[in-house]
Amino acid sequence: MWRRATSFSHLLSSSKSSLLSPASYGPKIWETLSTEVSKQPGGGFFSKERTPFITFVLGGPGSGKGTQCSRIVDTYGFTHLSAGDLLRKEITMNSENGAMILDTIAKGKIVPSEVTIRLIRKAIESTENDKFLIDGFPRTEENRIAYERIVQIGAEPNIVLFFDCPEEVMVKRVLSRNEGRVDDNIDTVKERLKAFRSLNLPVINHYSNKGVLYKIDGTGTQDEIFERVCAVFDAWK
Numbered sequence: 085m086w087r088r089a090t091s092f093s094h095l096l097s098s099s100k101s102s103l104l105s106p107a108s109y110g111p112k113i114w115e116t117l118s119t120e121v122s123k124q125p126g127g128g129f130f131s132k133e134r135t136p137f138i139t140f141v142l143g144g145p146g147s148g149k150g151t152q153c154s155r156i157v158d159t160y161g162f163t164h165l166s167a168g169d170l171l172r173k174e175i176t177m178n179s180e181n182g183a184m185i186l187d188t189i190a191k192g193k194i195v196p197s198e199v200t201i202r203l204i205r206k207a208i209e210s211t212e213n214d215k216f217l218i219d220g221f222p223r224t225e226e227n228r229i230a231y232e233r234i235v236q237i238g239a240e241p242n243i244v245l246f247f248d249c250p251e252e253v254m255v256k257r258v259l260s261r262n263e264g265r266v267d268d269n270i271d272t273v274k275e276r277l278k279a280f281r282s283l284n285l286p287v288i289n290h291y292s293n294k295g296v297l298y299k300i301d302g303t304g305t306q307d308e309i310f311e312r313v314c315a316v317f318d319a320w321k
């Protein structure tokens with residue numbers, strides 16, 4: 085069940101100071117770098133010390149992904165990459181894809197994988213940390229397959245957290261989120277729930293079949309949910 089628990093356990097210390105990579109660059113997990121990496125004596129980035137520890141955080145809109153990610157960062161020292169936040173930043177920066185991203189998000193649809201993966205890749209490469217919480221990705225089988233196509237072996241998720249929450253609870257939370265998001269309205273939420281059911285549940289099933297999925301009851305208080313999350317991460321120490 086606990087894939088590679090022994091070789092990764094050193095990365096899950098609760099002490100923040102031990103979580104920084106000794107190197108001055110982020111882990112290079114992408115296939116385009118494989119030749120360079122394989123030429124390095126002693127295994128280069130893919131020695132045990134350089135292999136990233138990846139956690140995907142999944143769940144419907146309002147299931148509590150972002151909230152729990154902040155707490156995981158504080159306690160376990162991960163770098164949090166929210167696919168939604170990265171996409172929203174492109175909108176505010178008026179980037180090349182900004183208008184397309186805004187239109188897609190406003191409709192509750194999914195942005196093309198190459199756009200999202202490029203942003204995630206850039207964020208990973210610009211951090212020194214080896215431990216990543218990737219929140220809201222992969223959202224579709226297309227996202228997942230595109231990611232698998234371009235990452236190196238060893239960058240598959242070690243853990244996939246799934247916050248399981250009844251739709252009525254998620255809707256209530258989203259509609260009272262109050263962050264001024266263009267997609268936090270009842271019509272778009274209905275679309276997002278549809279997308280979650282038809283596109284994200286197959287991804288969740290995929291990771292369940294691979295034995296890396298941890299389904300967490302997403303109801304109750306933030307503290308109660310975080311206790312359930314801690315049970316997963318503490319088992320890796």
Ligand SMILES: Nc1ncnc2c1ncn2[C@@H]1O[C@H](COP(=O)(O)OP(=O)(O)O)[C@@H](O)[C@H]1O
Nearest residue numbers: 144145146147148149150151257261304305306
């Ligand atoms: N356990 C909880 N109980 C009540 N409200 C919550 C809980 N967890 C998160 N929230 C609130 O619900 C909203 C959605 O949470 P968020 O973490 O942004 O979810 P997601 O990232 O999955 O959409 C936020 O306003 C957040 O403060």
Ligand SMILES: Nc1ccn([C@@H]2O[C@H](COP(=O)(O)OP(=O)(O)O)[C@@H](O)[C@H]2O)c(=O)n1
Nearest residue numbers: 144145146167168189193194195220221223
């Ligand atoms: N992998 C992803 C993640 C988000 N998105 C878009 O960004 C929106 C907001 O995602 P989010 O993860 O911030 O939303 P929450 O589930 O946190 O409420 C989604 O509804 C999609 O439109 C995407 O297209 N692809």
Ligand SMILES: [Mg+2]
Nearest residue numbers: 149150166168
């Ligand atoms: Mg979120």
